[in-house]
Amino acid sequence: MNLAGLLDRSTDRTTARVVELDVAGKRREFTHAELTALARARAGQLTAAGVRPGHVIGIRAGNSVDWLAWDLAALATGARLKAFADTVEIPDPGEFIARHRLALLIADASVPAGTPAVVRPDGAPAPGSVAAGAVVLEVDDVHSLVYSSGTSGQLKGLEISAKGTEYVINRFIESFGITGSDRHLIFLPLPNYQQRLSVYLCLWLGADLVLAPYQRVFQAVRKESPTFLIGPPVFYDTALQLYVKSGGDASLADFLGGRIRFMITGMAPIRRETLDGYWQREVPLLEAYGLTETGMVAWNTPDRHRVGTVGQLMDPESVTFLDDGEVIITRDAPLGRGYFDTDGDPSAADIFRPDGSILTGDYGRLDEEGFLTLIGRKKDVIALGSGRKVHPAEIEAAFAGVDGVSEIVVVPTPQSNRLGAIVTTSDPGDAPLRARVEKQIDEVNAALDAHERVMSLVFSATPLRSDPAFMTANMKLSRARAAEHFAERIAVDTGPGTTGTTDSGTSGTSGAPGAADPGAGSR
Template sequence: MRAPGRSCSPSRPTKRSNTSGRSRSASSPSWTARPMEFATLLSRLPGRQKNSISSFEGGRVVQRTHATVHDDVRAACAALTAWGVKPGMRVGIRSPNSYFWIVHDLALIELGAVSIAFTDDFANTSARELQERYALALLLIPASERAKHPAEDTFLAGLGGENPGVRAVDVGAADAADAAERPWRIFSSGSSAGLKGLVMSKRGIEASVAAFAEAVVPRADDCLLLFLPISNFQQRLMYYAALWYGFDLIVTDPNRLFRALKELRPTILIAPPTLYEAVETRFHNLPRGARLAATAGAALASVLPVQAAREKLARLIFKQVYEMLGGRMRLMVTGMAPIKRSTLNLFARMQLPLFETYGLIESGSVSLNLPGAHRVGSVGRLLSGVQVDIAEDGELIVRREHPMAVSYFEGAPGESERTFLGDGRVATGDIGRVDKDGYLYLVGRKKEIIVTAGGEKVHPESVEAEIDACPDVAKSVVFASPGAPSLTAVVLPKDPKDLDARARIEGFIEALGERHHLMNVGKVIFTDIVFTRENGFLRPNLKLDRKQIVAHFHSQSEEAAA
């Protein structure tokens, strides 16, 4: 158990351009830690009594050392074996985040079984249907849900609970050799639409974790907060890294995020832009006098010659923000979707280390901004072992010896061949560029390009970034109505009730169109609806669901016009 008040850590073929700078590889930073390997991951844990995993259970915080994790994984291996799980068998997991999720994931890797993690997209699919569709030998669900299922569903086991009568289903021959190298089947929501099933590679994951760790250089006193669904594979990379390199981990869910930040005081946070942008919106909505005073104080702090002095003054000025984040944060990372430039600027003024990263589930982590090596507007320099080629149409093609995924097992016909190009090359679907200093910049998604009535191509992300630069805008989404001569922008103001702000936003957008004719917005639709996963405007990967947004606001606009 954890003592009250303690922190979590007490102690498609590509045409290579001949233009200089179009293909870049990262130089290897100084790093002496042994690269991660799953074969010996579990054996590193028994002697670790100082590092731990903290989680909320029954309303209280429970802390388990890495040594305890080792023992619990061994116990889970014994239970799974007793239920009849053998190498190569498929075992599904459909459950919210928990310590036991992590334990059973590690146990399945150790046994050589294949795990299939089901995302929220499968919330309404019956357990029996999942078992039959994906040839599951076993399905792991929350212990609290096991009692709701018929006793004859012996293929169901509750995570962390009593499981009498559980027996794996004999689904025929299993490929143990393939499972040893590719023990995960996962689902990922595409940026444009559609659910994709991916086959994940051990060597690719080991390489991606090692490259990220080389850049971040984790410390023994670090504590990383994990709160997004573990069924999204990126979250599992975090706990693999914590267990391999020996630092603390907090596992929770979005509902307990702010409690975990304040009580358990992490040092590393990886979160989507929406979290950090919410901080900016709260700052913007402060009384004008308080906001101006804080801005002036931040400007004073920025000119102090010593970083420690700058941070000390910023802690006084932005005391509430520091307390909300736990007061120990040494690195915050964001990706998954573009973040507003003004949000990055605010965190810089607060002397809080927030940096953008870029990666995709198919290839792994690609690039990262870091203290002392960052450029606002970019997503950082390439990580070790990563190369980026740029196709003739501007698409980024990521190359690494071992990508994280090797293929799609479920998805649109031909999608796997269009994405996995061979020789470690992955087509990202992103348009971008690399500058002369090796910083990577994203322009937009290929599939999101808008073709105007005049036949010109516009990246909506570029227009949205310009609109989002308006101090009164919390978020914008741009689309083109069929046959319309100009663009339509859906705008969420930081203060939806401020009518003067709406007028300023309209003037800002009008001036933008006068400066850049491709950014001419003919209609502005104001909304007070925050884009979330719950209302369908964000996909499970927390990127905008443009089809849903366009369908909703286009029909709303037409109804208003009628």
């Protein structure tokens, strides 16, 4: 696969389809040939507007076929697309265009259109409307500019490599056997670069592509019958819950449209219970691991997989480990070339190292067959007052077998000398179940080293990983927000004289559910 030949490759494809669904359920369908023709027409409009190779075109809009056409038009003209999340507010388009030194801004109706350089997704720029002061990027290998939470969790700009893009897509095709017979459904935002990798993959091979809003993703999966999906853990948790609630009259495969070959999850840890729920029902759910900075690092495939790991290394020779277990990637063609707009984040300068290696911020270990297990994030390590450091994900894994727990999130306590946890049971309204869960947690604690024990619990009626308030922009749990929530609940639900000791000798707190979080309480 190569980006330069992408439009030529899809020009004459009249059977492969691109489907667009909106929130209301309205459906538009295009052949690859029609999308390519639209992209070429847009490329001509960009040239007439004054866009030249190296100019930067901003886009701030929801997923649509028009979004894809502008992306391909930028590719055809040699311009670089700079993708902004559709949650980015632009009250003053002129100032925004000048600050980002854009040639044009493609923006939906929520952005005022009084500036000549603002173009609607289904519109066309006026001839000669390129903004004064538009930057020209001279670096040939910069394909696009995106924003990522990066390895530190703070939003920062990232230059995307054309060579890195081609490398990842070609390896994916080889490893997963994707062909023109496949059908892929995208429901995450296109500014997330992983989704655009999937778009280029489908256009190159002549595979069908479906764009669905996340609000209608479960209906879309059943009606559009994709053969593979890529999504965050919360999607798979919810899909499995919906299937179970449906009564399970059909198979899970049929419930998911009847054509699924495999599903891929990443972006955040997934519960082992969820993985097992798919495999037990003969639907392959495969964990994978990658970063926008590096591209994919490891993946399970339909032919080679080990549940509970993120798979075998894509390039074993490109991966090394620091003494503390942090994963380092050294690759000839990484997906990211470097950061821009780091907003003063001091960690950004340390990620792309002078020797060409990239620090991932993830701790991992390899087993004897080369499968990688992630231990946790460097930024999530909890430093206790005793000086001991713990990986919260490892502690959570120790409690994975506790019956009745649908989610456990380990956090530091406000005192910083012990661990706490936010727990959601499978039936938050069942008081006896909660008591059994507490007893089992005490039993697991007894087998752990003292500094690894969870000493205080807060019960939540809903899982944090399905609550947008606790998720980052790229669908990962914000442990900082979880820790703040824990501290707030402890402060509300405890007071003088409420600290006690359980039967197992575990110190805890007790109190009634707080009004701010119905169904939540602390032990």
